[in-house]
Amino acid sequence: xxxxxxxxxxxxxxxxxxxxxxxxxxxxxxxxxxxxxxxxxxxxxxxxxxxxxxxxxxxxxxxxxxxxxxxxxxxxxxxxxxxxxxxxxxxxxxxxxxxxxxxxxxxxxxxxxx
Amino acid sequence: xxxxxxxxxxxxxxxxxxxxxxxxxxxxxxxxxxxxxxxxxxxxxxxxxxxxxxxxxxxxxxxxxxxxxxxxxxxxxxxxxxxxxxxxxxxxxxxxxxxxxxxxxxxxxxxxxx
Numbered sequence: 001x002x003x004x005x006x007x008x009x010x011x012x013x014x015x016x017x018x019x020x021x022x023x024x025x026x027x028x029x030x031x032x033x034x035x036x037x038x039x040x041x042x043x044x045x046x047x048x049x050x051x052x053x054x055x056x057x058x059x060x061x062x063x064x065x066x067x068x069x070x071x072x073x074x075x076x077x078x079x080x081x082x083x084x085x086x087x088x089x090x091x092x093x094x095x096x097x098x099x100x101x102x103x104x105x106x107x108x109x110x111x112x113x114x
Numbered sequence: 115x116x117x118x119x120x121x122x123x124x125x126x127x128x129x130x131x132x133x134x135x136x137x138x139x140x141x142x143x144x145x146x147x148x149x150x151x152x153x154x155x156x157x158x159x160x161x162x163x164x165x166x167x168x169x170x171x172x173x174x175x176x177x178x179x180x181x182x183x184x185x186x187x188x189x190x191x192x193x194x195x196x197x198x199x200x201x202x203x204x205x206x207x208x209x210x211x212x213x214x215x216x217x218x219x220x221x222x223x224x225x226x227x228x
Contacts, residue, residue, distance in 0.1 A: 042218045043158070043218040045216070090157045090158075091157075092157070102148070102160040102163070103150075105158050107155075107156050108155075
């Protein structure tokens with residue numbers, strides 16, 4: 001148990017659906033991250049939030065929309081996804097986004113887009 | 115571009131020490147060496163980090179060469195549960211993330227044999 005909880009654990013959606021991934025951290029951290037891990041590829045950083053403000057957006061398509069209502073919660077809203085968006089989506093947190101010691105990851109949401 | 119080079123895969127017998135090498139010949143003076151591992155279908159897990167001195171914790175030991183161009187992660191008594199992909203990462207500010215997050219490469223797939 002890392003203190004970072006992601007739901008749902010698995011998600012299957014059609015290309016016209018709208019769904020949201022949820023991440024919650026119980027560690028009192030100030031920074032949260034979304035990573036994408038496609039099959040056979042390294043983890044890719046998608047978004048970074050520090051104190052609820054987005055500080056990094058790595059050229060992610062607009063069909064992925066993050067939301068950070070407070071420092072403990074992070075969402076990833078999905079709409080009109082493509083089959084190539086099927087991947088493991090990982091949430092992480094750290095004490096802060098600059099001088100932090102380490103990242104704590106959730107178990108991820110395995111997303112399949114049909 | 116990954117700043118580190120690791121073997122794609124390694125085998126180790128259960129109960130023996132697993133030694134995982136990493137080359138980081140272009141490491142800067144203010145960059146730390148971090149190790150994470152990812153067990154199948156889970157998020158990455160922090161293992162250990164260091165700057166130039168050798169480090170040890172309850173999970174592993176980290177040996178960094180004097181010129182800091184390479185390092186070795188040592189799991190002293192490998193168990194079947196240590197089978198995972200191990201990532202060696204260099205990062206500035208002693209940080210596990212920062213506004214750029216962590217850049218993961220392909221890592222080493224360590225297989226512990228019974």
